Structures are given as C-alpha cells and as structure tokens.
Amino acid sequence: MSATDLPFDTDAMLAGLRPWVECESPTWDAAAVTRMMNLAARDLAQIGAAVQVIPGTKGFGTSIRASFPHPDQGRPGILVSGHLDTVHPVGTLDRLPFRVEDGRAYGPGIMDMKGGNYAFLEAMRQIGRAGLTTPLPVTFLFTPDEEVGTPATRGLIEEAARGQRAVLLPEPASPDGGAVIGRYAIARFDLLTEGRPSHAGWALKDGRSAIAAMARRILQIEAMTTEDCTFSVGVIHAGQWVNCVSSTCRAEVLSMAKTQEDLDRGVAALLALQGPEDGVEFTVTRGVTRPVWEPQPGTMALYDLAREVSAQIGFDLSAGSAGGGSDGNFTGAMGVPTLDSIGVRGRGLHTLDEHILTSSLTERARLAAGLLTRIT
Template sequence: MTIDVNTVPLDPEAMLTGLKRWVELESPTYDKPSVDRMTAMAAEDMEAMGFNVEVIPGPEGLGDCAKASFPHPKAGEPGVLIMGHLDTVHPLGTLEKLPFRREGNICWGPGICDMKGGNYAAISAIKALAEMGVETPLPVHVLLTSDEEIGTPGTRALIEAEAAKHKYILVPEPAWGRNTVVTGRYAIARYHLTAMGRPSHAGAALKAGQSAVKMMARQLLAIEDMTDDDCTFSVSVVHGGQWVNCVPTICRAECLSMAKRQKDLDRGTERILAFDKREADGTGFFVEKSVVRPVWEASAGTMDLFERAKRIAGTIGFPLANASEGGGSDGNFTGAMGLPTLDGLGVVGADVHTLNEHIEVDSLASRGRLIAGLLAELGA
C-alpha cells in the first residue's frame, strides 16, 4: 500500500513532550535498576498506544528488554522488526550537565539522539498509521534491548532469534547525516587487556617491583600505533594501582578495533593477540578477545529497502543517500545474517556520546513519516 506520508499525523511538538520523559529517565547500561525503569516506561507507553508488550528479563547484571507487537490479522507470521536499544553511555547525573532543553529546532539531552529519539519516532509512526486506519501489509514488531552500548554481549542471541522470524529489519539508530540512512557497518571487536606486574614498596624497594601501569602504558602506545587505513585500534577505560606508595601489580584496559572488511578485522585480531606474553612468575601482558560485531555488507534486499526509502523521502521533501558507517549497531547482526536491514533511520542530530548530544526537533516527524511510509508498503 502506498500512502501520502505527508498526511501521517505526527506532531513533533507532541512527540517531543513524550520523548522528554524518556530522556529525563537516565539509563546507563551498567545501572540495571535505571535501565529496568526505562524499559518499564517504554513498555507502559507502548501499551497505551495499543501494542501488546512483553518485558523480558535482562541478561545477568543487565537491564530488562521489551518485545512488542501491534495487533494485526497476520499476527504470528513473518513481518517487520523494528530494533532499538534503551541503554545509553551517559552515567547517572549527566542531566545536571546536559539537561533536557530546547532552543528553536534544537533539543539537547542524554541519549536523546542515540537512540531514544529514534525509538520514540518509530513507535509513534506505528500508532499514527493505526489512527489513519492504515493496516500494514505485514505485522509489525518492536524489540528494545538493554546492552547495545557495550557491544551487545547479553542480548545478541535474543536479537538474532527474533530477527530470524521476520522479513525486514528497520533500525532507528541516529541518522549520521541529515539526509542519510545506513546500509552497512564496519566489523568491530573488543579486547580485554591486563598487565600483571610484581609488587614492591615504591619508596623503599622500587627496583624490586615491576609496574603494571608502566607495562600497560608501553603496550597501549604500541597497540594504538598499529592503526592503519584498514583497521583501527583504540585503548580506553584504563585502571591501575591502588596506593601510590605501592608498585602497581595489575592494570586493566579495553581496546576497540574496527575494520571495513572482515578479513582486515581478522588480521587485526592476529596482531593484537600477539601481544599476549605470559611469564612463568605470573607477570606479563594478557589479551583476551571479547564481543565482536560482524561486518555487514549491503545485500540486494537491503538496497531494495534503501530504494524504497529514497523514493518515500523524496515525497517528504528531502533527498536520501546511503552509506556504510563505522560505529556498530545491532544492525550488524541482522545484516550479517543476510536479512534486509535498513539502519540509521532515526532522528537527525549530532555529537552523540558527548555533553552536546542533540537532535533537530522537526526530524522526529520527518523520520517518523519515512518509517511509516516503509511500514505501509513493505510486503504489499
């Protein structure tokens, strides 16, 4: 079914009022109670919009997830899955430095762009179609998860299992450009780094010890210097030592590696694992591979989704381009599964993961209408 998407009843002012509640409920990944409250709020709002909602207990130590479906005559058949995450990178208390505020068409707040704004626009689009009396050709489902910002270690299996039930996957992650969507993403791997030194009194017997912090500093520089055009390495989240008068025994860090092609990421994995050196006395430098996002290269099905979106965007009044992007998302998993996946459908904004994270308010409606247009015709 083709509809005039410009008539979809989405009011950015009303949408922003609803979104404000989501943004002001901070939900950093590692704070389970906060993420649970955010999931409960999203579930409550979706139920009020007419969705059937199931709250799914989160992975151990992580927040709950929500699975929702909109009533449909073909309920239970393969349809469209909209995927998003409710966790953010911003720690509790960020609202004091980055309060929800608006100036003209710009609105700030923690997680407003990545990706609470896109999630809210997507569910609002589904409700708006129902208000118009438009029945989507395929049933529409929503999956909101709790650990995307740390690489999806606990919910990947859930995502892949739910995605496998459907024909199309839409991901309202932020639009990385005003008129763009994402049709592929780079491969990403994370590593745990641990330097193990030898303790001693830093004042009385400095030379008897071996500093884990010093070891980490040297290896950190060597690892980051491996970055080239094909594969990057970035080390952060460094913790070492406890008392300044003790030579530090342990120093830990995390490394993020990203590559445009899977073979480049695999080559990078071989290079960083070569840093793993363990001595008989227990000292050394240990490298452990953590979560991985596979490379997602655009399939014919994904490009068909893009062409549909491009045509719909043109009727709304903006040209739409596509790109393969760095910065992983859960679309990596579904794209790598070969499922038609369109990512970056969310709101327009900038400076995500910073204290200047913001959106363009009118994009709540324009991006919502783009999603509505896709839902109205997919499967027809």
C-alpha cells in the same frame, strides 16, 4: 491519506519524548535501564501493542518485545530493533538537562537513540489513529546492552530477526542525514598486565609496574591503526596506593575493521603481543565482536523503497557503509534485509552536547510511517 501525510506534530512529540530522555538509563545500571523499559512498555501498550517483558541476563536490564495487532500475526513481518541504554551515567541530567532552543532538543541519549525509537513509536500511533493497517505484522524489540557490544541480547535480536521481511533500526542518522546499509566489524578486547609489587618509595627497583607496562603496550597497540583496521584503548583500571608499585592493570580495546580479512589480521596481530616482557606478563582476551555486514540485494531493495518515501517527504536519503557498530551488524550479517540509521538527525552523541534537530522528529516519523505501510 498517505502515511507520510499523517498529522505528526513536533511539539507533541517533544512532550512525549521528554520523559524518556529524563529517565536516565546507563547500560551498567540495570535498574535504571529497566525503569526506561517500563516507561516505553507503557507507551507501546497505550497505542495497542501487546508487550512482553523479557528478564535481563548477565547483570543487564530487561528487554521488551511489543507486537501490534495484525491479521497475519506470526507470519514474517517487520522488526523495529532499538536499544534504550545510553553511555551517560545517572546524574548527567544535571549537566545536560532536557531543553529545547534554536530548533534543537538536548538531553542524554536523545540522539542515541531514544529520539529515533520514539519517532517510530509515534509512527505506529498515527497509523493506528488513522485506521490504517500495515501490510505486514510489526514488532518492536528494545534491548538494554547495545552500548557495550550487546553481550547479553545478541541471541534475542537474531531470533527476533530470523525470517523477517525487514529489520529497521532507528539509530541516529549519518551526518548528512543518510542511512546505513552495511557496517564494519567491531571487536572488543580485554588487556591485562601483571607485574610485581613493591614499595614505591624505598624499594622501587624491586617492583615491576603493571601500569608502566600497560602504558607502553597502549602506545604499541594504537600505533597498529591503519585506515582499514583501527585500535583504540578507552578504559584503564589500576592502582589503589600511590606508594605501591602496581601489580595489575586492566584495559579495554575497541577495534574496527572494514572487512573480515582486516578483522582476522587485526585480531592475530593483537593476540601475538601476549607474553612476558621485563618481568611483566601481558594477556589479551577477546571479547564481544560485531560481524562485518556487507550490503546485499534485499537491503538494497529496502533502501530503494526508503529513498522513494524520503523523496515523497521532500528530502533525498543517501546511504553507505559505516564504522561504529550497531545491532544491525547482526541482522545484516544474517542476510535479513536491514536498514540502519534511519533515526533522528543531530550532533554530539555520547557527549555533553548531545542534541537532535527538532524538525527531524516529524521527518523521521513520516519516513517510518511510509516504510511501515509500504514494505510488503
């Protein structure tokens, strides 16, 4: 039996995925993410994997590494790399409950990326049940901090990927169902304006508003956006009393750059804005950065194999480079053959309409099974 013909069942997969979706796991809630890791660890152990729990660092939840039995255990093999944190705070289930209707399944994190992770787990379950052996050892690594740039586990991912024959990331499929074979750079920056406080009612002129200064800086920064390097301010924190001129304001910027040269120019331009203006000091601090990942021969060979498998299943797998960083930036930039965004199809990730096409669960499990049993 070909691995793509294994008896994957959509209803059974939805039943198994539901507890994952209903175990809310926002990045900044370490305990919640750890609960999700424990659930995934249980499911991986039940299908025969040896699971190692890796303690969290920097305030994030745990990670898990699951190794499946193999005669060549310890030799270069396949790493399935995924994250189990989501952008949805605990309580989102009240507004976005798990439900299945009209060929779609809804829920927080179901598309990004619990659905894809579960499809790959199901692939290993069915491979084992059929008595098949993958040509190479297979390891799953699930991490807790991807949605905030992977500040705590980048080293863990790079260590796990180093020397592997392939890295597979079940991130959501592209809008046309395609895979990702390269990604643009993603850089994060922390902004700080420091003004002078005063009473907003009777001494307004004595103050220098950090909020007003930040508002002007935001317009200036976002106006720097081009097709090749974008800037977006997504977080602002300031103020406690409306009758006080604010003395500090903090914000966070996300920048996307298509090439390293674009990134270098963007970083330089943003850092050059620092300094005082009208009595308010402006400081830019560079945060975590995902490197540019450009397609390389090993990745292209991996994609060619995936396209053969998809054709056998009955669809054409397109591919291209993409914005929106993932942990594939790290492994791809290392030169390890990496195939990204081969998880489920859907829409609305990071919104209250997040959903997947239920048919894509079995489609992607078949793709996973085909890859896991054919990569050599």
